[in-house]
Amino acid sequence: MCSDISVDEFKPRPDVALNALYEPLRHTLERSSACLEWELQLPWIDAIQRLKQHRRALILAHTYQAPEIFHGVADITGDSLALAQAAASAEAELIVLCGVYFMAETAKILAPGKRVLIADALAGCSLADAISAEDVRQLRRQHPGVPVVSYVNTSAAVKAESDACCTSANAVQVVESMGTQRVIFVPDRYLGSHVAAHTEVELILWPGSCEVHERFTARQVREARRQPDTRVLAHPECRPEVLQEADFVGSTHAMAQWLARERPAEVALITECAMSDNLRAQFPEVRFASTCQLCPHMKRITLPGIHHCLLSLEHEVKLDEAVSAAARRALQAMLKVGRPTRP
Template identity: 40%
Template sequence: MTTTHSTPHQKIRDLAKAKKAIILAHNYQSAQIQDVADLCGDSLEMSIKAAATDAEIIVCCGVRFMAETAAILCPDKIVLMPNPDAGCPMANMVTPEALLKRKEELGGIPVITYVNSSAAVKAVSDICCTSANVVQVVNALKEDEVLMTPDRNLARYAAAHTDKKVHLWDGYCPFHNDLSVEAVKASKAAHPKALFVAHPECTPEVLELADSIQSTSGMIRFVGESSADQFIIGTEIGLLHPISKAYPEKTFFPVSDQLVCADMKKTQLQDIWDCLENMSGRVVIEETIRIKAMDAVKKMINTK
């Protein structure tokens, strides 16, 4: 991608327009990727936008399960992943075979699977959820017991907001799970006027220290609705970019500089150009898996 006469961003935008493509980016992507995207959001927002778009090509800047979700929902679209090596460690902590075995051991109770999971795992799940709607999804089911996978911390958060019995899967997001109480207390001591907003993928001990627990999109909304002007952001540092753009008059501090998802940072501008120019990195889901996974994802989207 040459930069003569126009910026790399403009060249990508022009190419996307010519290809009738839409570029979606997760809130954890680097600033330059977010700035070139048509829409930035959390996993739920990306899923809804993918399902609703009339674009012919969806470029999914995130990790593999996000591109798979777009392909699940949009079989008539071409879904491209700029960097196919961008995976999710938590998604790799559960397999369909192990999940089916555990479901049988628990008597066939409903399986709620976080969208941070493979298409094959979604296909053997009853319904999906995101961090933004997990409580609504759990409470929407009529059964008194559910199995949640793969994030144990999200499951514990949901269990605290329902009367149902929630069985855990022993998976986790490495960087959220590693955020320590000590780091949070140090940040709160350094910024005593700031509210601490935490992601539900953090441990219960960290969540106990939070002034609010929100998904990434929820954090942005919370900041906008709050009268406070200082916030400690307890999630991946990529969120500091969109939240600072949305509310430049407010001040934001990362709870820790260590909250970095290496996979989310793999996608570069050149990757987006290359995948559009060469139509590379296409994500295709085997049809029998796609149909079953689509049922679980659509149930999530339709949950109120």
Template identity: 40%
Template sequence: MTNDCISMSMDLPLAPNPRGKIVPKVFSEQQLEEEAIRLSEVIRQPKRWTVEHCKTIAPYTLEINQLKKEKDVYLIAHSYQTPDIVYGVADEVSDSYSLSKSARDAEQQIILFSSVRFMAETAKILSPDKLVLHPSPEAGCSLSESITAQDVRDLREKYPGVPVACYINTTAEVKAEVDVCVTSSNYLKICENLPGNKLIFVPDKFMGEHLQNSLRGKKEVIIYDGVCEVHALFTGEKVLSWKERAKNIGIDLQVLSHPECAADVLEESDIIGSSEVLIKESIRLGQEGMTDIMLITECGTADRVMAETKQKLNIMGTCVMCRHMKATLLEDILQALREPRAEQIIELDQKIIEKAKFSLDEMFRYAEL
């Protein structure tokens, strides 16, 4: 099926070009043509990811996939990575919780995590004996950078005995100071099941406010002041404006939002959930004839919906990209696979690993109750 079934009201940026700092191997014209067609067909955005453009990146995907086999590397990518990574070279693509489990359970002894730093650290915590590569050391996270281990210790001193739950978007050092980690797919379930009638939630203020509303009358939730710089850009006023404009032209707009958004955004949303939930629900809505949707999250989610739906969808809204997630290009992955630099190899203090692993193990335990 061609991409003619996708009608887009969301403007997406041009497909990224290689920087040209890493020269890939030489492949035959036939190999390049076949790979370019494969990439264009699986990405399913032929106007943005033309066969000609895919031909320029084909040498990178071909060599990366060769090196993965030769070196027995498991390549994991978050949904916010660009489509050439997600559909060109990744062995698994998902949200934080699923990728954490994949990192823990992978048979391969080398894991390359195409994502931001805290995710690669999480893989190292869960697989301390494996070599974990992070191709873009500069790719951080505004949430992760909003809180330190000392901040958590200060909160513990201020609220002695109160359990501390942290969003997985945090450093290894922060994870080592808390009782349990959570992700956007399990934070409600885990926090509701924590002992006592009070909890501290860090660092995401908006997710914390959603917890406060959801657990009102059951638990007091003490929150921190961190935000995701991407999701903080969305406002309830903007969402309401889109809904009213759609209604005026006879469109029943379905709004799907990530819980890192502010409370006024979530109030205007029909579905709230992790990246994977938003993707699955978008596809389900299309299958049920509700084809006008708006995704309130990083627009890599829209890339995945377009690639994976079989329905005609009209995806509306504004594309907001995470500069950290989009820092990684195919050539970064290729370079890390060929000969990783020291800063691309995740190294953590053993004591930090042991303490942080406890909070992650608790996440798995609570999530699977």
């Protein structure tokens, strides 16, 4: 697996000269993380950067990745839609996805001629596990002629059974693009409820949920308002009572756009912890309240894991061609709708 390169050449090196080379990155990470382990992280970051260049690889990292990955080794960062668009337009022959498995599948579906690896093959998703392809087929039998929109947080097999995919950023627009009075929306019931409140299309929902966002409570949101000027931003995968307490509800990308536009004195992001960490570097003048939840699946991705993936070329995503082709049509329908111009 590693016979094409010298393993020793790409080992992490505890070289004091690295500190000067990566000084700008250290300052970025110091603004992002209160638990910076720079002396341990730097050799891995450097080894990954060198190995990535040798492999001519492109690293895609989701917003929920830890700062040392998000800022330290990723070439492209963003939410699910941004990563899907990046995969579709990628020129690199090798893509390494730092996120959960459905994201790596999405990259492979949209870049079928590329070699797509995931940094940890066990990085799953409670939403993707909440529904199967057979579940979708059963829904179609129960509701003949009603189109299916599946959240991008689903397996390739579920996407293949769908008419279109969506992200939290463009779910309303995708649902309305179906041109029907009713739409089957799977699998997140909370996102589905939020979408239903913003469209006249009747949604048939599935009882799935994100184990991270579902943990937030309305009481936590109220407690997050430590000061009168604290603004609360919530992800639409949260419970309705949580969303009702928020000043703004939107995708991770929309939250970042809102921060750039509004520049509040203090903000509480009701979503995965790493997002606040990563945005601190971009908005140093904003105070970030500590209310958040960790995603155990996203946190399976580590610097040593990325290094091993690049070195060994393990954890390659392989899909059935028929499933991939059907899923690609659903994803292309999502990409055709694109992202709303303003959240």
